[in-house]
Amino acid sequence: MGSVYLAQHPRLPRQVALKLLNHDISTDGELRRRFEQEADLVARLDHPNIVDVYDRGRDGDRLWISMRFVPGTDAARLDPRTVTPERAVRIVTETAAALDYAHSRGVLHRDVKPANLLLAAPSGGHGERSYLTDFGIARLTNSDAHLTSTGTVTATIAYASPEQLASYTVDHRSDQYSLACTLFALLTGRSPFEDANPARVIAGHLSTPPPPITALRPGLPPALDAVLARAMAKQAEDRFASCADFAVAVSNAFAGQPVPLPIRAAPTVVYEPAPAAVTPYPAAPAPHQAAPGTAAPHLAAPGPGAPYRPDRGSAPPYPAYGYPAPGPIASARPRRPRRTGRWIAVTLVALLAIAGAAVTAAALNWQRIQDMSLSDWDVQERPLVHAFPHLISAKNKGTGWHGTYCERTSGPGQVNIETAIYCQTSGITLTIEIYEFQTPADAQAYLARAETYQGIQRTTASNPSLSGPQTLLVPGALTDFSARTSSSGVLYQGFPSDPDRDRFVLTFSSNTATSGQEILDQYWKQAPLGK
Template sequence: MTRSTAHESFAGYSIESVLGRGGMGTVYLARHPRLPRRVALKLLNADISAHADLRRRFELESDIVARLEHPGIVGIYDRGTHDGHLWIAMQYIEGTDASRIESRSATVERALRITADTGAALDYAHSRNILHRDIKPANILLSAPEPGRAERAILTDFGIARLLDATSTPTATGTFAATLGYASPEQLCGQPVDARTDQYSLACTLFTILAGRSPFQADNPGQVVAAHLSQPAPRLSELRGDVPTALDNVIIRAMAKQPGERYASCGEFAEAAANALAHQGKTNVYRTAPTVVGPASALRTARPKVEPSNAPAPFAPRPRPAPEPTPPSSVVQVVVTAIMVVIVLTVIVLAYWRLFQ
């Protein structure tokens, strides 16, 4: 197959279009050869299909997901090998994914519904000793709303999923496999991972949906890693005025550096986030313009009153507080750095002096 032309046939499936391409392969929209059903047909590139280790991981992905029967997890219909390619036929979700959500148009309620759906799917997988290990917006599909059925979040891509049973682990201990912007500290350090690892990544995902960026931004990967390991989670309420500060605290706990300080489950995290918004009420989410008192003439020429709609009003970031004085620890760090620079320069000068002597 040329992998570029529609209406071709592959392993009996009729190819309709390309859904996406990646470094490992291509996903097509295809029709099932025997059933009136469209599927997402995932093909691995020929060179990867010939690689024994990657071939084993790909087959394990389909076997893992085939064990999961949950409305919040993409289903697997079939798998096999054809024309030098490994392939999987998966449930096709008509819609988009969470990475395509425009943050400024995303309500807090919608983001929390996506988090709750994904958290329920993860808790189900965790109850069967399966971790995802790569939770991020692009791996959360969003079904298109239909009459009588609201948008649903559906988890996909268990490509690096890991069975908690060590005898079935697809990656060696200490091997890092995740998306850097959403990776937990224990993943980055090569430490043992568990269900709370997925929770950390889910909290990063919630932050990203509402902020339009991942929690830790930096110029190079090393700085992102250092932030995950040492910096506290940023406060979302400083970026969006419609986010209650109570939700900040929930995200900070779910992104705690130590897994033992996080919530007991993804569902508990999602519930805490929903409660934070519920306790806040609608005062922060649905804002109305302040009443302005002015001269009578101004009032007579003012615009007629407009009834508030059900849509949330545009939000603005809360004003940033004045910068605090530099703490003593920062001063000490600056002094130590200056001393180290002086020592290095002294060594260089002495080396040159001895050379010319």
């Protein structure tokens, strides 16, 4: 897209990194918008591990952006033989913090890779620091504007998530997948599915389990294989809830501490005739009750009489870590296959081999269009939809109240959540999340924990669609965006006196409101919460 120069600021006594868009592409409308978007996106971010943007502008037909100059190198230049576990954990932890912060601002990076991790050399008594840079293909999480309207896969395919390559819905867990691929490269010197043929790289991301990192670099802890397997699961809902959770699991693996293993094994989906030798991969554990005292770390065992939910975090991990062995594969809950996924991907691989990246882009874009159609809610989501019929869209990925886009989600990392749906407007001016817990007591316990958050206070308010005053947990004044996206920036409501909804918790948040009262007045009081 351009060149980056080390420049002396014309007025201030400091050096900056000055990026100039190339002359020959400066007239390309899409690239120009992408360049301007990079500056606007990153200028909104204020985090110690994200490169600061100072200014941007136009000089004739040349676009420019000035950023913090980071003296040092980038992670792609590191020799994996010299990357110690401590250094790898620090890089991943700092990058994870930067990504989670960007996600809280509604920004996806979409191109996390070693070359986009700048490493500032130690100076002034401070150690090395990681900086995340190049949000050039990032876009707002809920933006409907696709800068790559032709369907071209702009992310570096060596580190791209399956949903990016297949043009499915992308969320914050896509960046987690790419961060896991980046850690793999830091420690081995190669990407997980490295190959000279792009078709085989794409097929690897779509259908092949990641190779065990311990086989490529002996001496690494075996637990790291399980951590990477979870962060690089083919389905986003099988990954960690956040990049920080992934970083903690990496740290625990190196420290020899127990780590949360995959909720269920990511299946190997066949997109082309299987080769003679197939890399073995652990099958999904069979449903059964976890024995007392055998629940995985960070994953609570189901309560008495609670059903085993392999898609909700209650699966027991593998016996190598001291947990019950999985039962027969036949008893595990099957995953619904992607509609037409097999023949589309077979066609994709064939077209890649024949016609190259141009045909690939067209095939992937066609697949994205096919997947955009509305679908019925699954059985587990229907109680939520029936409980809030005027708030949630009648179809998955449909339009709910206030123009929100509604789809299923994994919830806020709580194991005792049975089902969760979120509805969000473009630009995240409004986010509504509805959680169904296993029991009413679980719902009340969640609200009790929320009440301990700083700035949360009880209040009573009325909504025209509900009978009588409602008790709410409302945040106080929100002074900046980081506060608005923390737990203290969320309005909570339970329904303890409604036997039909006493297992549900409803939350409202907004990135435009400046106080809990504004969230209450602008959104909650107007929302159709009745049945």
